[in-house]
Amino acid sequence: MTPPRTRITRASRQDGRYPRPQLVRPDWVDLCGPWDFASGPVTALDDRPPFDRRIEAPYPPESPASGVGDTGYQPVVWYRRTLTAAEVEAAGGRGDGRRVLLHLGAVDHEADVWLDGHHVGHHVGGQTPFTCDLTAVLGDGDAELVVRAQDDPHDVSQPRGKQDWREEPHVIWYHRTTGIWQPVWLETVRADHVEELAIVPDVPAGAVDVEVRLSAGAGAGTPAAADVGPEADDALRLRLRVRAEHEDELLAEQTVRVLGRDVRLRLDLPRQHNGQQYEELLWSPESPRLVDVTVQVLRGDDVTDTVLSYTGLRSVAAAGRRFLLNDRPYFVRSVLEQGYWPESHLAAPGAEALRREVELIKELGFNAARVHQKAEDPRFLYWADRLGLLVWGETANAYAFDARAVSLLTAEWTELVRRRRSHPSIVTWVPLNESWGVQHGSHVAAQRHYGLALAHLTRALDPTRPVVSNDGWEHTDSDIWTIHDYSPHGTELRARYGTADAVAALLDGIGPAGRRMRLTEEPDRGQPVMLTEFGGVSLAPAGDPQAWGYSTARDAADFAARLAEILDAVNACEPLAGFCYTQLTDTGQETNGLLTATREPKLPVAELRAVITGCRDDGTAEPDERRGQVDDPAPGAHAPHPDDDGASPQV
Structure with a gap:
């Protein structure tokens, strides 16, 4: 049974269950839970297979949590449930000519939706x-609601990420995630409503830019003043009101006339023009202050x-070779986050698991996470925003290079960047990883053009964040030079990254993986250098034939010694502006996590935190000025939070 919801009064203090945390309305209905389920090769609604099983959405059918647990190939899957009149009423009802909207957070990979046999939606992009x-x-x-998902397990032109094309997982690839894997939910809205919202801060200007896309037809009924009298004009006029607040302090408010579907305005924040106090409101992992923004659509005086x-x-x-947060050097201590759970695969076990994942990362001493080869649930990004965690925004890559692969990834990446650019936690975009899908970029000009185009496209969509064109090697045009190096020896790491000359020589030549570091003649412009995959030390039960890692520890003591050797070396390399350790948790046969697959630490958290941050009680290592503050674990990490702004539960 779905737990009672709480009525959200401030988006910055929600409880983490709302599926779309940066565009919140009070009334909605969660449609997750038991659905009828079938799998089969047919794609026509009239020829669908019999619904002979039940599935718990949004868990993929390959996962135990789904109740299906079938890890074999499932190229076509079907879902069915009854959408009740009571659910529509609970979502806001049909009064005032309201529209009834069905939202699907993510369906891998191509989806079609029917209601009572009528086709109501088609979407491509998992x-x-x-x-x-x-x-x-x-x-x-x-009414009968049916969802069909097509996800060809052998289609390597389709963005797949870590989903294995072989039937059984091997090396760094895992069980597939097919069909519905993020929340399905219902809400109703008036005809004039907000469809999309983006809020982008401009810290030097002391302002925020607000972009609103209104529903189709919004503004169509707004007359020109010459056509009707002033009273009718006032009654039909469509306006947009935007208000920004921090705690109980009003920062700005503005109302503008709507002349089309897309409305752009700049909110000036007068208190931020005081150069002696503007930093009090700035967001960082150490002080994750959020500003609440309310947007209202008004038709005359009617909201x-x-x-x-x-x-x-x-x-x-x-x-200047440094990553800058709020115009100050900030050393990035990141961890590779696969976002995979044994019981639910790429889907989170629940909303609370996403909060706990952010808390664990911070408790270990990291200030950032590189969500690897997936676009994580927006509720994870909410907790990263709320609790203070930098995030590198990545996506699932294809494995092939052809026109279809280019088209699919470009469309999906465009949508991801456009929809997620309002999250303060996201600080870097990474469209490609380790030349996946562009494996021959050093020889094929078309593949280099593709990588370069993705980098430029990303900057066109969002010019406010650094872009890494291809993480690990074979960079085309990156704002950060990133390197993957799984050497288990601290002496090798110090030799490669300990001096500016050594780093420069590496960037001009062949990297540790035997790949050219750069595929560009563009002169170096002082980009920061980061080691964005390293470590990968495996600690697994003795004799486990499936356990895999980049190097293997014999026991806990050997694991601790290997971690210390690697991380002490990286922390001592002054030219580096940050790092990303591989990885947070064991994932399937990949047993190189700091935590087990069930999120249990392999060493005491305090011991792990000391070696990760370079801050030891014995004084053997100290952080330098690059690293910024080493913050405490997430405040209130274990406190109950039925609703953080104190509102009463909505039953």
């Missing part, structure tokens, strides 16, 4: 959300829509 408007075909009673959102005032840049 990591991006989509919405189906049910209004035109929904009657007054209950047709109210959405709650938030932003964080912070800037990021890469210059």
Whole structure:
């Protein structure tokens, strides 16, 4: 049974269950839970296979949590449930001509949706959300809702990430995630409503830029003043009101006339023009202050829509060999986060697990996470925003290079960047990893053009964050030079990254993996250098034939010694502006996590934290000025939080 929801009054203090945390409305209904399920090769609605099983959405059918647990190939899967009139009423009802919207957080990979046999939606892209408007075909009673997902396990032109194309997982690839794997939910809205919202801070200017996309037809009924009298004009006029607050302090408020679907405005924040106090509101992992933003749509004096959102005032840049957060050097201590759970695979076990994942990362002493080869659930990003964790935004890559692979990844990446650019936690974009899908970029000009185009496209969509064109090696045009190096020896790491001359020689030549580091003639412009994959030390039960890692420890003492050797070396390399350790948790047969697959630490957390941060009680290592503050674990990490702003539960 779905637990009672709490009515959200401030987006920055929600409880983490709302599926779309930066565009919040109070009334919604969670449609996760038991659905009828079938799998089979047919793709036509009339020829669908019999629904002979039950599945717990949003867990993929390959996972134990789904109740299906079938890890074999499933190229086509079907879901069915009854959408009840009571659920529509609980989501806001049909009054005032409201539209009934079905939201699907992510369905891998190609989805179709029917309501009572009427086709209401089609979507391509396994990591991006989509919405189906049910209004035109929904009657007054209950209705049959059907979702079909197609996900060819052998299609290597499709963005796959870590999903194995072989039937059984091997090396660094895992069981597949097919079909629905993020929340499905329902809400109703008035005809004039907000469809999309982006909020981008401008710290030097002391302002935030707000971009709103309104529903189709919004503004169409707004007359020109010459056509009607002033009273009718006032009654029909469409306006947008935006308000920004921090705690109980009003920072800015502005109302503008709507002349089209896309509205852009700049909120000036007067208190931020005081150069002696502006830093009090800045967002960082050590002080994750959020600013609440309320957006209202008004038709005359009638408020047709109210959405709650938030932003964080912070800037990021890469210059002078340093990563800059709020214009100050900030040493990035990151961990590779696969976002995979044994019981639920790429889907999170629940909303609370996403909060706990952020808390664990911070408790270990990291200030950043590189979410690897997936676009994580937006609720994870909310907790990263709320608790203070930098995130490198990545995506699942394809394995092939062809016109279809280019088209699919480009479309999905465009959508991801556009929808997630408001999260203050995301500080870097990474469209490609280790030349996946562009394996011959050093020889094939078309593949280099593709990598370069993705980097430029990303900057066009979001010019506020650094972009890594291809993480690990074979960079085309990156704002951060990133290197993958799994040497188990501290002496080798110190030799490669301990001096500026050694790093420069490495960037100009062949990297540790035997690949050219750069595929560009563009002169170096002082980009920071980071070691963004290293470590990977495996500690697994003795004799486990499936255990895999980049190097293997005999026991806990050997594991501790290997970690200390590697991390002490990296922490001592002054030219590095940051690192990303591989990895947070064991994942399938990949047993090189700091935590087990069930999130149990392999060494005491305090011991892990000391070696990760370079801060030892014995004084053997100290952080330098690059590293910034070593913050305490997430405040209130274990405190109950039915609703953080004290509102009463909504039953």
